[in-house]
Amino acid sequence: MFTFSRSAPNFAEEEEEEEDIAAAAAMAMGIPPLSSSFPLKFKFAFLLSFSLTASSSSFFYPPTISIPKFNSKKASAGDILSLLGTPQQASSVDHRVADQLLSCFKFLVPFNSSTATSRALPASNLGIRPTQSDLGIRLPRRRRLNSEYRFESQSDEDELVWSPPAPLLEIARLAFDSGGDPGCIHRTLDPAIINVPDVEGSNENRCQLTRTPYGRRFINEELNSYMEFLFKLIASRGPEVGLHVSLDRYDFFHGHLFIAEDGRVGILFHAKEYPAYDKEVFPYHMGYCQAGSHVKYDETMNLRNILWLAPLPSSSTGGWSAPGVLVVLDAHPGGIIYRDIIPEYVDYVRTIYEDDFGDNVVDVNYLNVGAAEPDYQIFIC
Numbered sequence: 130m131f132t133f134s135r136s137a138p139n140f141a142e143e144e145e146e147e148e149d150i151a152a153a154a155a156m157a158m159g160i161p162p163l164s165s166s167f168p169l170k171f172k173f174a175f176l177l178s179f180s181l182t183a184s185s186s187s188f189f190y191p192p193t194i195s196i197p198k199f200n201s202k203k204a205s206a207g208d209i210l211s212l213l214g215t216p217q218q219a220s221s222v223d224h225r226v227a228d229q230l231l232s233c234f235k236f237l238v239p240f241n242s243s244t245a246t247s248r249a250l251p252a253s254n255l256g257i258r259p260t261q262s263d264l265g266i267r268l269p270r271r272r273r274l275n276s277e278y279r280f281e282s283q284s285d286e287d288e289l290v291w292s293p294p295a296p297l298l299e300i301a302r303l304a305f306d307s308g309g310d311p312g313c314i315h316r317t318l319d320p321a322i323i324n325v326p327d328v329e330g331s332n333e334n335r336c337q338l339t340r341t342p343y344g345r346r347f348i349n350e351e352l353n354s355y356m357e358f359l360f361k362l363i364a365s366r367g368p369e370v371g372l373h374v375s376l377d378r379y380d381f382f383h384g385h386l387f388i389a390e391d392g393r394v395g396i397l398f399h400a401k402e403y404p405a406y407d408k409e410v411f412p413y414h415m416g417y418c419q420a421g422s423h424v425k426y427d428e429t430m431n432l433r434n435i436l437w438l439a440p441l442p443s444s445s446t447g448g449w450s451a452p453g454v455l456v457v458l459d460a461h462p463g464g465i466i467y468r469d470i471i472p473e474y475v476d477y478v479r480t481i482y483e484d485d486f487g488d489n490v491v492d493v494n495y496l497n498v499g500a501a502e503p504d505y506q507i508f509i510c
Contacts, residue, residue: 202226204469206485210389213240213454214441218391229465235370235432235457237363238290286362289355291452293439296349301439305392311490314386314394317352318345318491318509325508328496329378336418338378340492344508353507359384360495362455363398363435370457372432374400376495376505379422383494384437385483392442396493397483398435401426404478413477431461434481 202223211218212230219227234240292298303313322343331338347353364374364381374381384398403419404411404426411426436458441451460466460479470481483489494508 204230204465206470206481207390209436209458209470210391210393210395210438210486213436213438213451213456214391214393215450226465233459233461233464233466235372235459236455237366237370237435237457238287238453238455240454240456289358290362290437290455291440293355293453294351296347296351297355297439300352301394302442304388304394305442305444307392309388309390309392309488311388311488314388314490317347317349319348321345323508325494325496325510326498328498330421331378331418334417334420336378336416336420338382338418338496339494339508340510344494344510346507346509356493356507357495357505359396359398359437359455363400367400367432367457370432372400372429372435372457375423377497378418379403379405379424382496383492384435385489386491386493387483387487387489389487393487394439395486396437397481397486398437399433399480400435401430401433401478404430428461430479431459431467432457433479434458434460436486 202225204226208222208226208230211222212227212234222230293301300314300317304310307313323345324343325337325339327333328338347356360376360381363372364376367374376382380402381398381400382402384396386394386396388394401424403415403422404413404424405422406412406414406419407426434457436454436456438451438454440449440453442448443450458466458481460471460481466481467476467479470485471479472482492510494510495505496508497503497505499505
């Protein structure tokens, strides 16, 4: 696991600053300084009492004093990306924000320090000791992935997240080198249009699940297989962190592929998409697609945002600065994600928006279009 060194806040210095503020307020109102041994809370109480008494007299009008407010720093989606990036990026996040965010990360694949610290030196025979910026992580060599691939162990799945197949790494590199150009991903899509068929009775309910009534697929089939792999992996490992999902049109079927400001590619998946209407616990009508929902509104809604990040390319070498990540973002009430990142108007459904992480490029849908037998297919919209 990555560890982040955080220095503890200096409460003694903060108390001294507050005492200075109290002393300044006293001098401005003509009050002799109180003993430093007098408890701080009583100093402020005394000043407030004196100010109220004096202001009622016609002979004394204390000047207006502006006392600074101590506002806690708010977390952002960018802070989440930084903590899941390089150690340098992680260290840029305020330590109080970082500690709270880290407590809300539920990793489906270990955030493995051995992957991130296996340093590969650049090819050179000069015998010069490389600087930190010359170093990069060595990603494991991957076998080709297809829909028939069978994993021998859990570590095989872990490595596919840390180090995806070559076509996915190529997309990650193109997005990074282009400065976040969405066209580098659009150009990997097959131009052939595929109409989205009925999905588990969606047509009968006049429900359109996708952004458009048609979709595409990646030209490279290994990319389509990797998207399918991510959906299945989230569904299978979710229970380990308390997330139970079904791969169907009411629950877990889509994600939003984005490019972050630093050029990193990611997908924000949303589960529990259409909770069933319940006049007691979920009295909200969500349109045609909610009709017939079996999804129960409960505490697992806190875990509906799942974040996948591709490996982060290195800007100084042809290598990589951070491995891939797969993590559930816990948005429980009282937590920092719920408080600072979830918009108030959707806090009841705990939605984090992909636009907070970067530019939304496409939506990735994994839909069961089978009739008698399940037939899951990828649709890029």
